[in-house]
Amino acid sequence: MQIKKLPFLLAAFMFVAPFLSFASDSIAEPAHINGQSEEVAKDEKKAKINAYIKHHLKDTHDFHLFSNERTGKHYGFPLPVILWDDGLHFFMSSAFDHGHKLAESKGNYYKLHHGKIYRTEADGELTYDHSEAKHSEHGGETSVKSHIEEVSGGHAEENKDHGHPTNIVPLDFSITKNVFNIFFIGLLVFLIFSSVARGYKKGLAPKKAAKFFEPLVLFVRDEIAIPNIGEKHYRKYMGFLLTAFFFIWMVNLFGLTPLGVNVTNNIAVTGALALMTFFITQFTSKKDYWLHIFWMPGVPYPMRILLAPIELLGVFIKPFALMIRLYANITAGHIVLMSLISLMFIFDNIGAKGAFYGLTIFLSIIELLVAFLQAYIFTMLSALYFGMAVEEHDAH
Amino acid sequence: MDLFKEFSVGLFFWQTLLFLILLFLLRKFAWKPILKAVTDREESIEEALEQADKAREEMKKLQSDNEEIIREARVERDAILKEAREIKASIIDEAKTKAGEEGAKMIEQAKEQINNQKMAAITELKNQVAEMSITIAEKVLSKELESKDKQADLVNKQLNDFKLN
Numbered sequence: 129m130q131i132k133k134l135p136f137l138l139a140a141f142m143f144v145a146p147f148l149s150f151a152s153d154s155i156a157e158p159a160h161i162n163g164q165s166e167e168v169a170k171d172e173k174k175a176k177i178n179a180y181i182k183h184h185l186k187d188t189h190d191f192h193l194f195s196n197e198r199t200g201k202h203y204g205f206p207l208p209v210i211l212w213d214d215g216l217h218f219f220m221s222s223a224f225d226h227g228h229k230l231a232e233s234k235g236n237y238y239k240l241h242h243g244k245i246y247r248t249e250a251d252g253e254l255t256y257d258h259s260e261a262k263h264s265e266h267g268g269e270t271s272v273k274s275h276i277e278e279v280s281g282g283h284a285e286e287n288k289d290h291g292h293p294t295n296i297v298p299l300d301f302s303i304t305k306n307v308f309n310i311f312f313i314g315l316l317v318f319l320i321f322s323s324v325a326r327g328y329k330k331g332l333a334p335k336k337a338a339k340f341f342e343p344l345v346l347f348v349r350d351e352i353a354i355p356n357i358g359e360k361h362y363r364k365y366m367g368f369l370l371t372a373f374f375f376i377w378m379v380n381l382f383g384l385t386p387l388g389v390n391v392t393n394n395i396a397v398t399g400a401l402a403l404m405t406f407f408i409t410q411f412t413s414k415k416d417y418w419l420h421i422f423w424m425p426g427v428p429y430p431m432r433i434l435l436a437p438i439e440l441l442g443v444f445i446k447p448f449a450l451m452i453r454l455y456a457n458i459t460a461g462h463i464v465l466m467s468l469i470s471l472m473f474i475f476d477n478i479g480a481k482g483a484f485y486g487l488t489i490f491l492s493i494i495e496l497l498v499a500f501l502q503a504y505i506f507t508m509l510s511a512l513y514f515g516m517a518v519e520e521h522d523a524h
Numbered sequence: 525m526d527l528f529k530e531f532s533v534g535l536f537f538w539q540t541l542l543f544l545i546l547l548f549l550l551r552k553f554a555w556k557p558i559l560k561a562v563t564d565r566e567e568s569i570e571e572a573l574e575q576a577d578k579a580r581e582e583m584k585k586l587q588s589d590n591e592e593i594i595r596e597a598r599v600e601r602d603a604i605l606k607e608a609r610e611i612k613a614s615i616i617d618e619a620k621t622k623a624g625e626e627g628a629k630m631i632e633q634a635k636e637q638i639n640n641q642k643m644a645a646i647t648e649l650k651n652q653v654a655e656m657s658i659t660i661a662e663k664v665l666s667k668e669l670e671s672k673d674k675q676a677d678l679v680n681k682q683l684n685d686f687k688l689n
Binding site: 187210299300301302303304306307310311314317318321322324325326328329332333338342345346349366367368370371375394395396397399400401403404 | 531532533534535536537538539540542543545546547549550551553554555556557558559560561562564565568
């Protein structure tokens with residue numbers, strides 16, 4: 129009985145999740161700073177929100193849930209840091225204390241700056257390519273900007289005055305928040321679908337969760353794989369298409385939860401997925417595919433020479449577009465959604481707050497659709513490219 | 525470009541690794557059994573439908589067969605009844621003719637017997653009458669010829685008769 133309700137509960141949770149995000153965001157609502165003029169407070173608020181959105185979209189080395197500004201405390205849990213810097217370095221991200229401390233491992237010192245890990249000397253100083261301005265996290269500056277960096281955990285907007293650190297950047301294989309999430313979601317997807325698969329052992333009729341997921345599996349097979357790849361070849365691509373579809377969808381849905389986990393708005397994630405599509409396309413392609421790239425049949429010879437570089441470029445542009453599309457759609461959705469939430473805090477008018485609340489709900493529902501749509505588009509286009517790779521052309 | 529400066533090699537590495545592991549595991553433990561179950565079910569449904577169609581067809585055929593059999597049986601029954609009726613009629617007819625013949629024969633025999641007995645009776649009667657006539661004649665004659673006169677009369681008379689002739 130409990131398990132029967134699971135899909136509905138899950139769906140219900142996904143549905144209300146975007147609204148819950150107010151809860152965690154409101155905790156981070158800037159407190160009024162005494163002794164400052166109204167104008168400065170407002171500017172600061174705007175800058176802070178801007179920083180908060182950017183921070184929210186970035187990957188971090190700890191799992192940050194929310195912060196209490198008054199006490200300067202961050203709630204969440206640390207994640208392991210794994211570095212390759214002439215040997216393996218392993219320590220928990222709590223060693224950084226949100227960028228306030230240096231982490232020492234095997235005689236090397238590491239500093240967390242703007243979400244990136246740099247190797248420093250024991251004094252923890254970073255050198256910048258614009259050396260006139262020195263940046264110090266420990267300084268007692270009271271300017272608006274440094275205050276923002278303090279409250280947002282030191283990952284605020286890239287400060288152009290300071291330039292970029294020239295310190296050595298070790299290869300960072302840390303289990304960051306995003307890595308933690310993809311593993312969590314991967315596990316979830318595996319648990320869901322292996323249990324769905326086990327359900328079929330008792331009989332061919334779908335049971336429990338399978339009732340919800342089977343139509344989606346069939347959707348991928350009948351609406352995505354078969355029309356684009358063809359009845360003959362679609363089977364060998366089903367594994368990738370199903371995995372990509374459900375992984376991207378789940379990841380997108382989790383991105384809408386108040387946990388603030390945005391994985392698909394990271395170019396590395398979408399890049400990895402698109403690259404997978406690229407390699408599968410190339411490695412499973414048939415002779416016809418390459419023939420149509422380098423020596424397009426049915427067009428005059430000079431045109432063939434002209435078409436070859438264009439087609440070859442297309443081979444790389446296709447997965448590149450896949451990567452950018454998913455990344456940009458999800459990132460844009462998050463920025464708009466978070467901006468709308470933030471607008472509620474900027475406007476003092478109760479009517480405006482209500483209007484933005486309604487707008488946020490509306491946009492959350494749209495984002496729920498986008499989460500599915502982007503998973504669908506990614507899978508659909510992958511299937512289309514696979515279809516091109518295995519297509520058997522009749523004589524032109 | 526800011527976009528590619530932010531590209532995280534670590535995240536890329538983990539994502540690729542995770543996805544490959546996930547792909548392998550799901551393929552083995554989820555997609556294959558699920559798709560197989562779904563295909564099996566689709567096939568079994570198709571097969572069941574086909575069989576139902578076939579059964580319906582067979583039923584129809586069976587029904588028409590049944591009707592044919594019933595029709596044939598009815599025809600046969602009618603034929604048998606008709607034959608029985610004919611046999612009955614012929615038996616009765618035969619019996620009647622036989623009885624008639626027998627009756628006629630018996631009547632004939634009876635008639636013959638009656639005739640025979642009648643003849644016998646007539647003969648006996650004739651004999652007795654002849655005897656009686658003789659006796660009577662004897663007695664008459666004896667009485668007639670008691671006197672001489674009477675004898676002479678008679679002879680005369682007889683003689684007269686002869687003369688006439």
